[in-house]
Amino acid sequence: MTPSNGPADLTVADLDxxxxxxxxxxxxxxxxxxxxxxxxxxxxxxxxxxxxFRTLLxxxxxxxxxxxxxxxxxxxxxxTHGVGxxxxxxxxxxxxxxxxxxxxxxxxxxxxxxxxxxxxxxxVDYPTSRLAEKLSKGMRRRLGLxxxxxxxxxxxxxxxxxxxLDPGQRIRLRGKVEELAATSTxxxxxxxxxxxxxxxxxxxxxxxxxxxxxxxxxxxxxxEFLEETFxxxxxxxx
Amino acid sequence: xxxxxxxxxxxxxxxxxLALVVFLLGAALATMARSMEINPFLIDLQEFMAANMPAxxxxxxxxxxxxxxxxxxxxxxxxxxxxxxxxxxxxxLVVGRLVAGERTSGAVMLWAQHPGSLPVFYAKRYAALQVxxxxxxxxxxxxxxxxxxxxxxxxxxxLSAFVQPVTLGLLAAAVSFGLSSLGVRRNAFxxxxxxxxxxxxxxxxLELEAPLSSGSWEPVAAVVPYVLFPGQAVGDFAAGFRSGxxxxxxxxxxxxxxxxxxxxxxxxxxxxxxxLDLP
Numbered sequence: 001m002t003p004s005n006g007p008a009d010l011t012v013a014d015l016d017x018x019x020x021x022x023x024x025x026x027x028x029x030x031x032x033x034x035x036x037x038x039x040x041x042x043x044x045x046x047x048x049x050x051x052x053f054r055t056l057l058x059x060x061x062x063x064x065x066x067x068x069x070x071x072x073x074x075x076x077x078x079x080t081h082g083v084g085x086x087x088x089x090x091x092x093x094x095x096x097x098x099x100x101x102x103x104x105x106x107x108x109x110x111x112x113x114x115x116x117x118x119x120x121x122x123x124v125d126y127p128t129s130r131l132a133e134k135l136s137k138g139m140r141r142r143l144g145l146x147x148x149x150x151x152x153x154x155x156x157x158x159x160x161x162x163x164x165l166d167p168g169q170r171i172r173l174r175g176k177v178e179e180l181a182a183t184s185t186x187x188x189x190x191x192x193x194x195x196x197x198x199x200x201x202x203x204x205x206x207x208x209x210x211x212x213x214x215x216x217x218x219x220x221x222x223x224e225f226l227e228e229t230f231x232x233x234x235x236x237x238x
Numbered sequence: 239x240x241x242x243x244x245x246x247x248x249x250x251x252x253x254x255x256l257a258l259v260v261f262l263l264g265a266a267l268a269t270m271a272r273s274m275e276i277n278p279f280l281i282d283l284q285e286f287m288a289a290n291m292p293a294x295x296x297x298x299x300x301x302x303x304x305x306x307x308x309x310x311x312x313x314x315x316x317x318x319x320x321x322x323x324x325x326x327x328x329x330x331l332v333v334g335r336l337v338a339g340e341r342t343s344g345a346v347m348l349w350a351q352h353p354g355s356l357p358v359f360y361a362k363r364y365a366a367l368q369v370x371x372x373x374x375x376x377x378x379x380x381x382x383x384x385x386x387x388x389x390x391x392x393x394x395x396x397l398s399a400f401v402q403p404v405t406l407g408l409l410a411a412a413v414s415f416g417l418s419s420l421g422v423r424r425n426a427f428x429x430x431x432x433x434x435x436x437x438x439x440x441x442x443x444l445e446l447e448a449p450l451s452s453g454s455w456e457p458v459a460a461v462v463p464y465v466l467f468p469g470q471a472v473g474d475f476a477a478g479f480r481s482g483x484x485x486x487x488x489x490x491x492x493x494x495x496x497x498x499x500x501x502x503x504x505x506x507x508x509x510x511x512x513x514l515d516l517p
Contacts, residue, residue, distance in 0.1 A: 057347075078353070081353055084351060085351040091343045093340055095334065100248055103239040103241055108352035110352075110353065
């Protein structure tokens with residue numbers, strides 16, 4: 001698969017995110033993500049992983065601060081280049097076959113869409129004439145990933161991509177993320193810390209309204225490390 | 239597979255039962271009209287009424303025949319009402335929850351992540367749905383045109399009968415899509431309410447037209463046809479195919495298509511700025 005945009009770079013400065021003004025879920029996030037980097041976002045439920053992705057996708061305005069993707073606002077980047085987004089809960093419109101959903105994705109992408117390569121990369125190896133709503137959760141997520149990859153995005157958000165996948169598929173997914181990093185910058189939120197420790201270049205730990213950037217621990221995410229991190233996400237050096 | 243084919247499959251997969259029921263209603267109307275000679279009876283009845291013949295001057299045989307035919311006429315009218323309601327409902331339902339439902343469920347992000355224009359994307363899907371809708375409405379139209387072509391019918395009457403459900407169905411889909419684009423999640427239900435209320439209120443305003451037009455309500459009376467669903471205007475527009483062309487009705491029908499298309503475009507531009515509308 002040839003990238004249409006090239007991997008994007010991401011710059012975040014003093015970003016406050018959330019749904020209610022004056023009540024941010026995450027405050028003062030400052031971050032630079034290099035092109036082609038795989039950044040894991042780790043935190044407890046409700047820490048703001050999905051909210052961060054929605055803000056960086058440009059569908060949720062930040063409460064304060066600024067984020068730019070290759071020099072553009074997130075909404076402007078999405079509108080001009082497109083991004084790949086695998087949502088935590090891949091909702092498919094009812095009544096549509098997988099073929100139909102892929103056809104709609106191609107219409108949304110415009111010229112340059114490539115469903116065959118996207119399906120191969122996402123592991124869509126089942127008949128696409130099936131109704132999307134009848135698929136198992138894992139199959140639906142693979143279809144969602146194919147839809148995200150149809151436009152050959154330079155920036156890819158994966159929100160808990162391993163959810164619903166069996167162990168074999170999880171291992172394959174790890175390989176796919178490494179493959180995707182050749183053409184895209186990848187932000188991946190997950191609770192599967194073992195997988196993240198292997199695939200990520202850096203880890204953004206978020207919780208208690210704050211964030212901290214760390215290198216993946218060489219001996220994996222130990223219980224002590226996580227307890228220390230989630231109790232005091234501001235602690236240590238960024 | 240392209241958008242048109244995918245949308246066509248979707249429309250038929252989700253709405254084929256309603257389409258079948260409406261088609262069967264039309265087929266029943268056609269069968270009645272052809273086998274029971276309802277059209278000649280209607281002509282006789284019109285002549286009977288035009289002659290203003292007192293009922294007691296009719297012969298007992300004539301009255302018995304009229305009584306029997308009036309029952310069939312009532313049944314035919316009932317089936318016609320159901321048929322037109324069904325054709326309109328198909329137009330409303332074929333749109334599904336295209337925009338508002340996808341925004342609130344999060345499915346909109348399947349498309350909003352891509353660089354193409356979101357309003358254009360939904361407009362393409364709407365156009366494809368209207369093509370599917372048109373194909374089905376044409377089938378509906380053929381059934382009532384066949385009914386109109388029965389004994390006593392004419393090509394002009396058949397064409398008029400053919401055009402009416404097709405126009406109603408297309409306009410209903412335009413209303414449904416407009417409502418959904420504006421964020422109404424139950425767009426088909428809201429469309430039914432709008433059309434039924436328009437149907438009930440239209441005659442009311444027509445009756446009040448004279449007193450309204452003479453007083454300070456004149457501007458209100460003038461605006462009513464541009465706000466209510468133009469069911470009557472669609473009938474007059476279709477009637478133009480068998481008698482004199484009604485330019486006013488034609489203009490009003492086109493205006494409503496343009497109005498709902500403009501409202502939909504306005505709504506879609508809003509969706510593009512903020513695709514997700516999570517509860």
